[in-house]
Amino acid sequence: MTLSVATDGSSDGILPVLPDWLTVMLGAIYVIIAIAALGIIPGNRRPSSAMAWILLILFVPYAGVVLFLLFGSISIGRRRIRNQARANEIIRDNTTAAELREEDYKGAEWLRSVVALNRSLGALPSQSGNSAEFCHDYTDSISDMAEEINKARDYVNVEFYILCLDNSTEVFFRALEQAHRRGVKVRVLFDHIGSLRVPGYRRTLARLNNIGLEWRKMLPIQPLKGRWRRPDLRNHRKIVIVDGRVAFMGSQNVVDASYNRGGNRRWVDLMTKVEGDVVAALDTVFATDWYNETDEILLEELQPYRRDERPGEVTAQVVPSGPGFATANNLQLFNTLIYSAQERISITSPYFVPDESLLRAVTTAAQRGVKVELFVSERGDQFLVQHAQQSYYLALLHAGVRIHLYRKPFVLHSKHLSIDDRVTVIGSSNMDMRSFELNLEVTLMLLGANTVQKMRDVEETYRARSRELLLEEWTTRYPLVKFVDNVARLAAAVV
Numbered sequence: 159m160t161l162s163v164a165t166d167g168s169s170d171g172i173l174p175v176l177p178d179w180l181t182v183m184l185g186a187i188y189v190i191i192a193i194a195a196l197g198i199i200p201g202n203r204r205p206s207s208a209m210a211w212i213l214l215i216l217f218v219p220y221a222g223v224v225l226f227l228l229f230g231s232i233s234i235g236r237r238r239i240r241n242q243a244r245a246n247e248i249i250r251d252n253t254t255a256a257e258l259r260e261e262d263y264k265g266a267e268w269l270r271s272v273v274a275l276n277r278s279l280g281a282l283p284s285q286s287g288n289s290a291e292f293c294h295d296y297t298d299s300i301s302d303m304a305e306e307i308n309k310a311r312d313y314v315n316v317e318f319y320i321l322c323l324d325n326s327t328e329v330f331f332r333a334l335e336q337a338h339r340r341g342v343k344v345r346v347l348f349d350h351i352g353s354l355r356v357p358g359y360r361r362t363l364a365r366l367n368n369i370g371l372e373w374r375k376m377l378p379i380q381p382l383k384g385r386w387r388r389p390d391l392r393n394h395r396k397i398v399i400v401d402g403r404v405a406f407m408g409s410q411n412v413v414d415a416s417y418n419r420g421g422n423r424r425w426v427d428l429m430t431k432v433e434g435d436v437v438a439a440l441d442t443v444f445a446t447d448w449y450n451e452t453d454e455i456l457l458e459e460l461q462p463y464r465r466d467e468r469p470g471e472v473t474a475q476v477v478p479s480g481p482g483f484a485t486a487n488n489l490q491l492f493n494t495l496i497y498s499a500q501e502r503i504s505i506t507s508p509y510f511v512p513d514e515s516l517l518r519a520v521t522t523a524a525q526r527g528v529k530v531e532l533f534v535s536e537r538g539d540q541f542l543v544q545h546a547q548q549s550y551y552l553a554l555l556h557a558g559v560r561i562h563l564y565r566k567p568f569v570l571h572s573k574h575l576s577i578d579d580r581v582t583v584i585g586s587s588n589m590d591m592r593s594f595e596l597n598l599e600v601t602l603m604l605l606g607a608n609t610v611q612k613m614r615d616v617e618e619t620y621r622a623r624s625r626e627l628l629l630e631e632w633t634t635r636y637p638l639v640k641f642v643d644n645v646a647r648l649a650a651a652v653v
Contacts, residue, residue, distance in 0.1 A: 412430050509593075
């Protein structure tokens with residue numbers, strides 16, 4: 159390496175000059191990287207995601223290549239993909255008799271195709287005769303789950319993205335402990351990274367070990383044990399099943415509403431309590447995840463709970479999704495429902511960062527006269543996602559979508575969608591590319607006007623605690639904020 163020399167013959171000592179051979183070699187490597195990126199990255203990847211990766215590699219080639227090698231693949235591993243395919247095959251073979259009968263169906267004609275789509279993608283059938291109740295009080299929800307666990311006689315299956323022992327969740331852990339002491343089979347799954355990020359992780363592990371129940375980390379990152387994959391592939395599901403009789407699912411984790419972060423910020427969630435044959439479908443999702451983490455096949459729990467009468471009149475269908483499936487099952491369900499809407503669409507999502515297809519579906523619905531509303535947090539809990547989400551507000555407002563901002567310091571973490579008076583969807587899935595591509599999610603579709611009205615009542619409480627974002631306000635925000643929004647939008651596409 160030499161120093162650049164001024165015209166008067168003195169060395170300026172500032173700019174290093176690389177040898178010609180090294181300059182040529184680095185240039186050739188850059189060209190090779192660029193050509194390889196153009197030919198490799200777009201394969202089986204969304205155009206927006208591919209373009210974001212290519213731009214990253216072109217601007218910062220060496221760091222970009224390293225990041226792509228770490229985060230570029232959305233494969234969850236051949237073993238898990240093989241297990242999911244096998245599970246789907248078994249489910250289809252064993253649930254033919256559970257298919258919705260003609261006389262049980264009371265929905266719009268177009269909903270038949272949605273049910274068929276879910277069955278094709280996620281393998282699970284639609285089932286009638288269920289009951290479904292929504293719980294939007296955070297503390298009551300934890301108490302309700304603990305109360306049902308206290309009634310357990312045979313088994314309790316628990317699966318959460320975040321599981322944390324604290325003052326608010328002590329009642330839940332105590333219920334698990336008492337069930338275990340009664341001889342109830344208790345199994346617990348929690349996401350490794352999701353739970354690790356919350357204060358109290360070691361305390362939680364110690365309590366689980368002291369209880370003595372069976373527990374496993376989901377998708378653990380343990381390179382020394384041969385467990386390695388893209389680090390941000392996560393299991394985001396939230397499920398509790400008791401005796402095959404009753405189940406809970408939705409958006410809420412087992413952690414204090416503050417996520418133990420201090421301050422006055424609180425999370426707002428929605429859980430669903432269901433009874434009926436649909437509980438066995440949720441148990442099937444749990445059993446698949448348990449098998450992937452333990453190699454243990456659960457058979458007895460997957461039989462429908464024997465009951466003398468049907469607990470309700472709700473038709474329900476469980477839709478699992480994640481990298482183990484060939485398609486984005488949740489995204490395809492959302493798009494199909496939104497395009498089918500005739501009167502009203504209400505969307506609640508803490509992270510609304512849609513891909514091109516979902517954005518087009520939502521804006522097209524508003525433009526063809528459907529009343530579309532979106533509930534999001536006034537201030538989210540994740541800087542990058544919040545700004546990426548904001549980058550879509552202008553297009554939504556121009557299309558006629560009404561955006562309701564749930565007032566800070568609360569974080570609206572509920573995840574649901576309702577269409578006309580026909581169908582409502584609730585679960586763990588956000589409406590962002592991470593939930594569509596990277597996370598294992600579970601979604602529940604509920605049919606019927608009565609259930610939709612219950613969801614409308616929940617949405618009305620959101621509306622009372624929100625303020626509407628108007629186009630005039632949004633077009634006058636600072637240019638720097640617009641710039642950050644656009645950069646975050648591009649960064650969010652790197653999946």
